[in-house]
Amino acid sequence: MAVQKKLRAILTDEGVLIKSQSHHMFNKHGQLRNGDSLSLLSCLSCLDDGTLSSDGGSFDEDDSLELLPLNTTIPFNRILNAKRLNIDQRRLNNGKFSSDPFQAENVSSSSENDEVENRSLSNDKVQPQPAASDVHSLSNKNKWDSKTSNIEASPDSLHDAIPTLGMKDNQHLIELTFAVPKGHDVVPQKLTLLIDHVSKKSRTNPKSELTSSGVVEEILEKSYENSRRNRSILVIINPHGGKGTAKTLFLTKASPILVESGCKIEIAYTKYARHAIDIARDLDISKYDTIACASGDGIPYEVINGLFRRPDRVDAFNKVAVTQLPCGSGNAMSISCHWTNNPSYAALCLVKSIETRIDLMCCSQPSYMNEWPRLSFLSQTYGVIAESDINTEFIRWMGPIRFNLGVAFNIFQGRKYPCEVFVKYAAKSKKELKVHFLENKDKNKGCLAFESNSNPNSSSDILSTNNNNKTKNELSPNFLTGDNFKLKYPMTEPVPSDWEKMDSELTDNLTIFYTGKMPYIAKDTKFFPAALPADGTIDLVITDARIPVTKMTPILLSLDKGSHVLEPEVIHSKILAYKIIPKVKSGLFSVDGEKFPLEPLQVEVMPMLCKTLLRNGRYIDTEFESM
Ligand SMILES: Nc1ncnc2c1ncn2[C@@H]1O[C@H](COP(=O)(O)OP(=O)(O)OP(=O)(O)O)[C@@H](O)[C@H]1O
Missing domain, CATH: 2.60.200.40 (Tumour Suppressor Smad4)
Known part of the structure; x- marks a missing residue:
């Protein structure tokens, strides 16, 4: 692999514009390559269409890593993560690099996040507890197989990058992770860029112009406009879902996107019918902002009803968003909310979605209404x-x-x-x-469950307070109280x-x-x-x-x-x-x-009871308006 001489880019209002002066970026195998020009546009711009088809994409196998012309943009809605790269000066003896010359630093993740990653689902107060062996944490530490989708600079090639050592103040070495279509899916891809210009906003804001952290922060801010960064997700997998393919679908297609986006993931497997009701009822909700059901529509139904059976149901419905990664045979929730039936695109939508409240329906029948009425999200x-x-x-x-x-x-x-x-x-x-x-x-704008102006990294919606002892979300008209139930x-x-x-x-x-x-x-x-x-x-x-x-x-x-x-x-x-x-x-x-x-x-309808994740804050366009 060879790094091109000057892999330069600038920030624009739309994304990261590649201004590379030399050619060759990467070949079909995701490797940097000689002799061809770079264009990310043709594949990156497919995102919108790809998620709409019911199988999640209509891309040809080779579309994903085709070479792309210069002056093209990686749009913010494709960017999963950005990290500044520090060149370790100690390794630069005699102009040679060691095999790990870059030290990446993710400005968006904190040490607090690392703590969360290693906790198990088990909690002393929770009965019954999913066995620790059934709960797994996924993080960048155990990455997906990156053989074909991870572009890295080889040590030799860094001779070409040496000009970066004499970087000017407004030049920043950034590792960008973004989603590209590959076959029917979307996969994470990495690229190392020397960003030597910054957007208008940064030019008027000298503070962010001076530091690489400022540039990274600006990229992340724009990439996650209206969405929550670094989600803490409990993934519930029904191993029998989708004729037994749910686990593989999640691990191979959805998980790489979530992990590379900086989400903290824990996994719980359902062990018996209706187990997801118990999991949601007994969960330590302080640990998660999202429950993602890697399943069909049965598990979200159970999760919603499990949350409903909690004594602290008001807090639970205020805190946690319930969403689906389509891994079952019926995936109506994902098709309607993420606009796709494909788990990798749904994962991308999950991280980019707008938290929105949706109505539920409360069902009563004589045989169970005195115990628990049932909440229905679908039909x-x-x-x-x-x-x-x-x-x-x-x-x-x-x-x-x-x-x-x-x-x-x-x-x-x-x-x-x-x-x-x-x-x-x-x-x-x-x-x-x-x-x-x-x-x-x-x-729908009135239904936003997440204050877009609040710090997206704050997971303490319920805990943080303002002067009046009320959280920002408590002041929102969308904040639930007992009356809503x-x-x-x-x-x-x-x-x-x-x-x-x-x-x-x-x-x-x-x-x-x-x-x-x-x-x-x-x-x-x-x-x-x-x-x-x-x-x-x-x-x-x-x-x-x-x-x-x-x-x-x-x-x-x-x-x-x-x-x-x-x-x-x-x-x-x-x-x-x-x-x-x-x-x-x-x-x-x-x-x-x-x-x-x-x-x-x-x-009866239960207005805006459930937080979920909707692409662009709305359901898939049904074209009803023009019917
Ligand atoms: N370990 C398990 N053993 C038996 N049943 C289970 C298990 N885990 C979940 N279930 C049940 O499987 C049912 C279907 O789940 P889900 O919707 O995820 O799958 P699906 O592939 O879409 O199936 P379906 O076509 O039945 O909707 C749910 O009622 C759930 O309670």
Whole structure:
């Protein structure tokens, strides 16, 4: 490997602009190479598109490390980390370098962080404790295999870099780590740069111009604008998730991005069904700001309900963001929130996301409501889809297609699921719904759960206080109190008079009853295209068996586009609460993909209860606006 003579760069408002004067940067194997010009732009600019496709990317194998023209920019949204490099003068005898001439110093990480890395999940107060052997810390100390994705300067090549020894005050040797597409994934890549100019901001701020730390800090500030740096993450892996691939998917695809971004990671493996409820209920929440579920949608459901069962649930929901790294068979949360079904892109989105509060839904049924009502983040369904979701488990080997087959089979058999439904509407007609959507689609800014102006490295949101003895977040309108957890419509009380009973002609012939809060319920199934993260409503979609098969077929075939809700035969409303009373003798409800008993079910929206991570602070664009 050879370092080019002057690997220079400047900071711009968009990112780090490579101004290398010589050629060759790296080849397809990630090694610095001779004879070609450098351009990072063509691969770096793919990020936005790559995360949108359902498999997480549409890049050719060779796209990732193709050589790129000069004068191109590594955008801040791709930069994971920056460290200043100190040349150890003691090793510079007779112009020769030792094999480790650079000492990297990460300005953003503190010794306090190192402490956290080595703690285990176990805590004396926590019962039951995950066994220490099940909890692993990951950090830069045990890096991913960097053979192909880590560019390092070889000792010999540093002769070329010697000019850096005579660096001017405004020149800084910086190791930059950034994400590049590789195959279908995104991987971390390192580059050593001599940054000899700084951005306008630094030029007007002499303090940051003078030090390398100032330059590093400026890069990190811009790279993590509106996001929290150096997250402390508990990763919960369901080893059975995704047909047994969840652990490998996490370790090979998501973990490298998280580690290189400076996140502190601890891993807990689920050992039995519903173990994640116990883990979240008994967790030492002071240690983490994020719980990332490397799983399908089952584990986030369990984590949210585990947090809900804590005596300190208010603190827990104020402190911890729950997110998903898509490693299961159903990854609706990641597709909706990170805009991708690919674990490496989801990890990149995780570190770059905006912490946002989203609404949850609280479900009550006679058999469990006196113990714990259940919180649902995704959906509840009854009828054809519930049966197809749960009762096709025996053909799980077929993958997601089993669900579509099940739905089609049940519908074409003319099956119906009589019930009574009572609804509190927020927007009943499709026209009202559209108005509601347009009025609320940009309101997410008010839902920021994280004060972007606060020190992003402070993990003590709850502990730090201001003069009035209140934390900055406590003063935020998004700070939760016990009142946020109180039900407005307890099931023990009669149905309120302002709820409407749905036409029994319709409900006696019901085929699909589906309520949800996220746009995607599965890959390629945009069931709730008008869903918004925190509009305080639940989307309701209903079909009935009076719809002829000739009309039902195009409705089912348009689920991937989400345009089924426009069909006149499909009921689509925004609601605040409902009660459904099944009239069939056998069957089930499916709540977030979990089997629930066939009993009356009452649900109400719980506004902005859960902190999560949304790319750009919003759900994936469903194009509902232009439908
Ligand atoms: N060790 C375990 N043994 C048995 N079941 C487990 C274990 N760990 C988790 N589970 C259960 O697996 C279920 C599915 O989890 P998850 O959503 O992560 O996976 P998935 O691949 O998407 O599967 P599904 O298609 O069922 O949603 C959850 O109900 C969870 O309680």
